[in-house]
Amino acid sequence: MTTNMKEIQFASASYEEWQEQATKALKGKPFESLLTKTIEGITLEPLYTEATLIDKLGEQLEKQVATIRTMKATDSFEIAQQIYGDTAEQFLTNLQDSLSRGNEVLTIDSRVAFEWDTAILTSLADFMTEYTFKLIVENSNDPLMQVFTKIAADKKHAVTGYIVSRESLELADFPNVRTAHSNTVKYHNNGANAVQELAIALAQASDLAKKATSYEDVAQKFFVSFAIDTQFFMEIAKIRAFKVLWKAFSKGLGAEAIAVPIVAETSVRSFSKLDVYVNLLRAGNEAFAGIIGGVDVFTVHPHDVLTKPTEQSIRIARNVLLVANEESHVLNVTDPSGGSYFIESLTADLVKEAWQLFIQIEAAGGLEAYRIDTKIEDVYQTRIKQIETRKASLIGTNIYANPADSMAPESNVQFVDVKRLAIPFEKLRESYAQQNAKMAILTFGELKNFKARADFVAGFFATAGITIEQSGALSTIEEAERWLKTTDYDYIVVAATDDDAKTVVPALLKVKQEKQLLDVAGKFKEEEQAWQADGLNGFIFAGQNMIQKLNAVMASLKEVQG
Template sequence: MSMNMKDIEFQSASYDQWKEEAVKALKGKPFESLFTKTIENITLEPLYTQETLLEKLGDQLEKQVSTIRSLTESASFTVAQQINGEDAASFFANIEESLSRGNEMITIYGPVTFDWSEENLSKLATYFSENSFKVTVKSSEDDVLRVFDYIDKSKRAAVKGFIVAPKAIVLTDYPNVRTYAANTVPFHNDGANAVQELAIALVQAAELAKDMDDFKAFENQFFVQFAVDTQFFAEVAKIRAFKVLWKAFTSAFGHKANAVPVVAETSVRSFSKYDVYVNLLRAGNEAFSAAIGGADVITVHPHDALTALTSQSVRIARNVSLVTKEESHVTNVIDPAGGSYFIESLTADYVKKAWTLFLEIEKAGGLQAYGIDAKIEEVYNTRIAQVETRKHSLIGTNIYANPVDEISTAENAQFAQVKRIAIPFEQLRANFAQAGLKPAILAFGELKNYKPRADFVQGFFATAGIVAHQTAGFQTIEDAAHWLENADYDYVIVAATDDDTKAILPTLLQSKKANVVLDVAGKFKDDEAEWTANGLNGFIFAGQNIVQKLNDVVTRVKEVQQ
């Protein structure tokens, strides 16, 4: 007898039933181990249900969803590819190229490598008259800002764009050029978490609003700029949370909120100079989350943005935006994440925490009085600790690294000061390359027994750009000791089972030469004191700070060889 799948009904499981099965699957581990803390100190639960969401938010859920949707002007976004060029000719050629291939907003980061002559400014003015733009400058004195003097007066009212500057630029005759920016990108690049970025955006908005008598006039000139990192759902929630916070902010000023543009760019904070094509995946992930979150303008940085761009990398970056916009269908719906139990819960958490932090900063007297730099430094140090211990994965850099990967020596000044989390590993590789260390793995026993630890050690070394020589599995203590006595290596790691390691290590410690640093793969707390007293350097194990450990090894090898 055949059954029609459409007629089958599956019994829905309650949270308690799911929890009971989860506890069984954990085999003795506590249920609480399924809960994780974010860097914003928000607890992520293993399962979100309609019931738990309604219990948490109640009537606020509907208000949250309707606020986000009412403060989103369009489901789509504007493709804003940054224009680069070594000289004016290539710069304008790249503008033409990008506009003909899907770019919708001329995006300029100042300063540029050429002079803004009258000819160049006149040419740029023509483009600004016909296309929207985003210009980032370091001061009101930047020469590129003189472009507005070259735009025909009859066209100025129709000119649309954004200017990002440390202080708001005052432009007359340009009602559709927004110059009041809450720019959280510099704080993001220093390591700020999502809650801090949201609170900072409100603090900056409050400062700018105080400068204008008319709040509505301010709102018409205002926009917010975020960098979007690789934490996909967190970044979706961040952009959504800003819209809820904006409504609360405008209410505090006694006004009804209107949609303000959310300008986004992909973050390079997680970019690495190693395995650079992984940066392409990161940027794609970031752009997609920005689109789902409701960003109005998205700039995708090329995967080689840290070093030197190529025409291919620029085209790929532009196509990331175009595929997201044209092929993913995500822009067919306003707020596609709306109603997601997890994202709605996370959005509400961000709103609550960011509003509280905003009030604390305001009460303290502003960002500097509050000591925001020190607070962000704490978060950055946590990020570094997580990546150095692999609690946070950075594919191709701290895990699954390619030891023979070579990097470009070029340096893009635009991103040189970003506190990237890959930097400690890039410095580690440079340190090892300079040291010229010769490591080896002493394998003992059957292949199936020592292979997991040997592979782990090779992966550990790969993060430093090193491929260690690996022996075949020795079958006797005598053979292993003989090899170690004659080994021409600076640093040797023993890879074997716990029992085999305990059996052979006393003999190996007696056999090793004084100028060889010996480590063991694994944790041996009971034997640690005795072994280190007899000449063992230390241990390599999961959860260890890789950068600290390997830099210590370089130092130790230099010491014993002097």
């Protein structure tokens, strides 16, 4: 009998039925173990359904979706490739090349290696009358701001662009240049979470509104800057949530909401100088999240931007957006993530939490009075702890590190102040590069029994740039003792099963050389005190703070080596 697949129907299961089956599959673990708490304090469910979303939002769901779809300032996104160059001539050549290869928004950071003299400012002014721009300056006295004096009076009205300033500024006679903005990027770079970034955006907008004569005056000059991190769904929801929050903010001012541009860039706080091509994967993830979320202008930083971008890396960064534009078809869909049970729920959570935080900031008297920097520092310390204990991953840096990888000596001045998560591991590599100790793993027993721990230890030390050698399988205590007594390694980690370790470690402690440091892989709470009293240096185990442990090992090596 032939079955028509189109006529087959499957019985639907309720959330409660799924939860019951999931609980059975957990085999004794509580269902709550499937819940995930984000750094924003939002609890992520293991499953989202239409029913649970409607129960949560009710009629607010339709309003949320409608708001997001009407609060986008443009119908697409513009590619804003930053222009680089060591000299004024090279800069202008790169600018022209960038435009010919798909760049749409001239993105220029005023901190360059050359002087912004009359010649280059005049040339730049010609381009700025034809193309939208994004300038990153210090304040109104920044040398780059002199470019506006080179633009003819009859062309000023047609000039369009964005000015990201570290201090507030005003630009007269250029009605289509946006200078009023909420700049959340600097807070993001210090470690802020998505809720804090959204609340900060509103608080900064509120400060601008208090100084303006009308809402329209603010909205016509306003834009918001976001950095997009690697938390894909959270970042999509962050951009969507801002649109809902902006409408609520506008309503609070008694005005009809005017959509404002969202100018975004890839986050560099998750970038690393180690295994830099992983930065390209991070940037691709971040760029696509921003586009799906609905940004209007986007900058992808090259994967080697922390040191010195090359012609190739700049081209790859630009092509990330070109490929997304041409091949993803994301622009053919209004609000691509709209209707996703998970993202709609997450968007609503961010709106709720960010609005509450915004109200608290306003009640306190503003960001400074609220001590927002202190709150962000707390979040940053949580992030660092997660990275150092591997509760969060930086591929190529704190996990799956390549010990042979080298770091470029240059540092891009534009990003030296970013509190990047990889910095502790980069410093660790620099320190261990000066350490000449010989290190090895004493592997005891059969390969199948010690391999997992030996691999873990090798990966542990790879994050410090160390290729740690292995003794080879040692099958008896006598063989292990003989190897330890005759080896010239300064630091040794024993990798064995718990039962084997409890036998071999006490024996090895009796015969180890005076200046040898001996560690053991695993946790041995009952034996810890006795073993350390007999000369064991310590333990290596999952969940340990890697930076603290590796620094402690280095300090101990320096001590015994004199």
